[in-house]
Amino acid sequence: MTALFKIALRAIKRNKLRSSLTILGIVIGVGAVIVMVSIGQGAKAFVEKQLESLGTNVLIIIPISTTHAAARGTTGIITLTAEDAFAMVKECSAISYVSPGIRTTTQVVYGNMNWTTGVSGAGPDYQIIRNWTLHGGRFITQQDVNTMAKVCVLGQTVVTNLFGALDPIDRWVRVNNIPFKVVGVLSAKGQSPTGQDQDDMVLMPYTTVQRKIMGVTYISYVLASSTTAESRFEAIDQITSLLRQRHRLRPNEENDFTVISQVEFASTVMETSHTMTVLLGSIAFVSLFVGGIGIMNIMLVSTTERTREIGIRMAVGAKEKDILFQFLIEATVLSSIGGVVGIILGIFTSKLVSYYGGWPSLLSSPSVAVAFLFSNMVGIFFGYYPAKKASRLNPIDALRYE
Amino acid sequence: MHDIVLLNDIYKIYTMGEFKVTALKGVSLSIKKGEFVAIMGASGSGKSTLMNILGCLDSPTKGKYYLEGVEVSRFSKNELAEIRNKKLGFVFQNFNLLSRTTVVENIELPFIYSKKISKNDIDKIHHIMRILGLDGFQKHYPNQLSGGQQQRVAIARAIVNDPTLLLADEPTGNLDSATSKDVMSVLTNLNQNLGITIVLVTHETDIAGYTRRVVVLKDGKVLSDTPSSSSAIPVVRAP
Ligand SMILES: Nc1ncnc2c1ncn2[C@@H]1O[C@H](COP(=O)(O)OP(=O)(O)OP(=O)(O)O)[C@@H](O)[C@H]1O
Ligand SMILES: [Mg+2]
Numbered sequence: 337m338t339a340l341f342k343i344a345l346r347a348i349k350r351n352k353l354r355s356s357l358t359i360l361g362i363v364i365g366v367g368a369v370i371v372m373v374s375i376g377q378g379a380k381a382f383v384e385k386q387l388e389s390l391g392t393n394v395l396i397i398i399p400i401s402t403t404h405a406a407a408r409g410t411t412g413i414i415t416l417t418a419e420d421a422f423a424m425v426k427e428c429s430a431i432s433y434v435s436p437g438i439r440t441t442t443q444v445v446y447g448n449m450n451w452t453t454g455v456s457g458a459g460p461d462y463q464i465i466r467n468w469t470l471h472g473g474r475f476i477t478q479q480d481v482n483t484m485a486k487v488c489v490l491g492q493t494v495v496t497n498l499f500g501a502l503d504p505i506d507r508w509v510r511v512n513n514i515p516f517k518v519v520g521v522l523s524a525k526g527q528s529p530t531g532q533d534q535d536d537m538v539l540m541p542y543t544t545v546q547r548k549i550m551g552v553t554y555i556s557y558v559l560a561s562s563t564t565a566e567s568r569f570e571a572i573d574q575i576t577s578l579l580r581q582r583h584r585l586r587p588n589e590e591n592d593f594t595v596i597s598q599v600e601f602a603s604t605v606m607e608t609s610h611t612m613t614v615l616l617g618s619i620a621f622v623s624l625f626v627g628g629i630g631i632m633n634i635m636l637v638s639t640t641e642r643t644r645e646i647g648i649r650m651a652v653g654a655k656e657k658d659i660l661f662q663f664l665i666e667a668t669v670l671s672s673i674g675g676v677v678g679i680i681l682g683i684f685t686s687k688l689v690s691y692y693g694g695w696p697s698l699l700s701s702p703s704v705a706v707a708f709l710f711s712n713m714v715g716i717f718f719g720y721y722p723a724k725k726a727s728r729l730n731p732i733d734a735l736r737y738e
Numbered sequence: 739m740h741d742i743v744l745l746n747d748i749y750k751i752y753t754m755g756e757f758k759v760t761a762l763k764g765v766s767l768s769i770k771k772g773e774f775v776a777i778m779g780a781s782g783s784g785k786s787t788l789m790n791i792l793g794c795l796d797s798p799t800k801g802k803y804y805l806e807g808v809e810v811s812r813f814s815k816n817e818l819a820e821i822r823n824k825k826l827g828f829v830f831q832n833f834n835l836l837s838r839t840t841v842v843e844n845i846e847l848p849f850i851y852s853k854k855i856s857k858n859d860i861d862k863i864h865h866i867m868r869i870l871g872l873d874g875f876q877k878h879y880p881n882q883l884s885g886g887q888q889q890r891v892a893i894a895r896a897i898v899n900d901p902t903l904l905l906a907d908e909p910t911g912n913l914d915s916a917t918s919k920d921v922m923s924v925l926t927n928l929n930q931n932l933g934i935t936i937v938l939v940t941h942e943t944d945i946a947g948y949t950r951r952v953v954v955l956k957d958g959k960v961l962s963d964t965p966s967s968s969s970a971i972p973v974v975r976a977p
Contacts, residue, residue, distance in 0.1 A: 652822065
């Protein structure tokens with residue numbers, strides 16, 4: 337068996353260029369399998385993490401119409417108000433919490449330290465909706481909101497960058513030269529599935545952000561949570577009719593807001609990844625098939641070229657199975673080399689896709705093993721016919737072959 | 739003592755579409771251990787056909803072939819491969835060496851299909867190479883050797899598994915007369931000193947002169963079976 341391996345390897349080395357052209361199809365096929373699997377798995381992991389970190393019952397209402405309102409240039413921004421948000425909890429039975437939201441990016445100063453970060457205006461329910469825990473102090477209260485209190489709650493990244501090891505509670509930071517008292521610190525959440533640092537954030541009462549920092553009266557979004565994950569559809573319907581009514585939209589007018597659900601977002605991601613999987617899967621299938629045909633073709637040429645060699649081997653006692661194995665091993669080694677190169681190429685490509693395309697990818701060793709096994713099987717499957725044909729040769733005819 | 743070879747009324751019929759060529763028409767022959775036999779005859783008389791059957795490269799259409807008392811004429815392809823590997827050595831007119839394979843690897847080829855090569859086998863290959871004057875050519879490739887050297891490599895390969903019978907189909911057919919003499923003295927040496935039974939095909943009477951017995955074929959039949967003219971020792975005839 338080892339002798340047969342040596343023979344096969346030598347034959348492959350002898351025709352380096354031909355061998356590398358032969359395995360090209362396998363390389364592309366296996367590469368596509370790897371990219372397909374890693375993108376599929378990456379998307380799945382991404383979605384699971386996203387759902388886990390945002391919650392399955394979170395809804396986001398943003399004041400931009402899906403289609404025409406925006407195109408018409410309707411100033412949708414001002415149409416969404418805090419009162420809309422409160423009406424939602426009051427009127428919609430499927431909504432349990434809401435938090436009006438507004439966000440800006442600005443510099444936060446403590447002493448001689450400064451840090452540029454996102455400042456989010458929120459209501460007291462924000463903590464429940466986004467499932468934040470406090471590392472210390474307290475969260476924003478309704479009282480804070482009512483009085484536009486100059487208080488803030490800091491994320492861990494902000495704490496680290498402004499305070500180092502100091503306890504920031506009850507200390508004062510400055511935003512736009514206005515002092516804000518730190519009343520609470522959030523526990524660390526780490527990176528979001530999209531790679532953003534969730535702890536790089538300052539929370540303030542949304543009224544404070546509106547009036548003291550931005551000088552506006554609108555809100556840029558509403559975060560809401562439905563009573564259960566299942567009731568989100570009902571919640572979406574209720575919000576839609578409530579807001580249409582509140583915004584006095586005529587039946588022929590488009591919504592001037594959009595309700596986004598995390599689950600729907602997740603399923604969009606899954607659908608996209610599924611489409612990509614199908615696409616890559618067909619590329620993989622076609623290239624593996626073409627690669628297999630290539631191997632079969634080259635093996636047929638190779639066995640014909642080497643008919644005399646086969647005859648000589650048979651004359652000194654090679655049995656049918658010896659010849660069969662010799663060429664089967666050659667085909668399998670060829671396709672395995674293709675498999676290994678394809679795996680490397682696939683890993684490289686999926687890394688590239690996730691780096692430049694922002695698409696998550698995840699590769700497990702079982703899927704690499706499966707891809708490798710696949711390339712082996714292609715070799716055995718397509719190498720069998722030429723090998724069998726060679727092994728069936730009559731020694732006399734093979735020896736006489738010119 | 740058994741005959742090493744016993745052929746009993748051997749026929750070989752080639753079918754090519756509607757044509758039938760009867761290459762052997764009832765050949766009977768027996769060869770004893772240690773004999774050195776030449777097969778002669780005109781082109782197309784069936785010499786190679788007979789050698790291929792003797793060499794278990796082909797099976798007769800009719801008739802029985804006993805090798806060391808075992809009927810091999812009804813053996814399967816696999817069983818024939820086994821016999822070729824263990825009991826037979828074949829030398830061809832065109833050497834039939836593997837081209838991109840070293841001399842040593844060519845010689846050990848029969849071992850690949852029978853066992854793991856041991857230290858003993860390696861010593862044996864060295865020994866045979868020395869006897870055949872191939873010492874120092876181990877790592878050479880066949881195309882780096884002269885025709886005579888190539889044929890000696892082929893002979894080395896044929897005898898490395900201690901065959902019962904060594905068959906040579908026109909072994910000097912591609913060689914000049916000096917090299918032919920060289921190869922024939924190697925074969926004579928193997929026959930006389932190692933007692934290897936040899937059957938060879940030749941067109942040339944002086945080559946046949948190295949042997950002890952000459953079988954002449956004509957149209958697929960044995961025309962004559964006589965002691966070689968230059969041979970002093972009488973030959974036992976087939977029954
Ligand atoms: N594979 C084959 N198919 C058909 N006919 C064949 C085959 N091999 C040999 N023959 C025929 O059988 C006859 C005997 O051929 P063979 O090769 O045995 O002759 P030979 O005595 O060896 O001749 P030469 O001296 O030319 O080598 C010839 O008529 C040849 O044409
Ligand atoms: Mg012939």
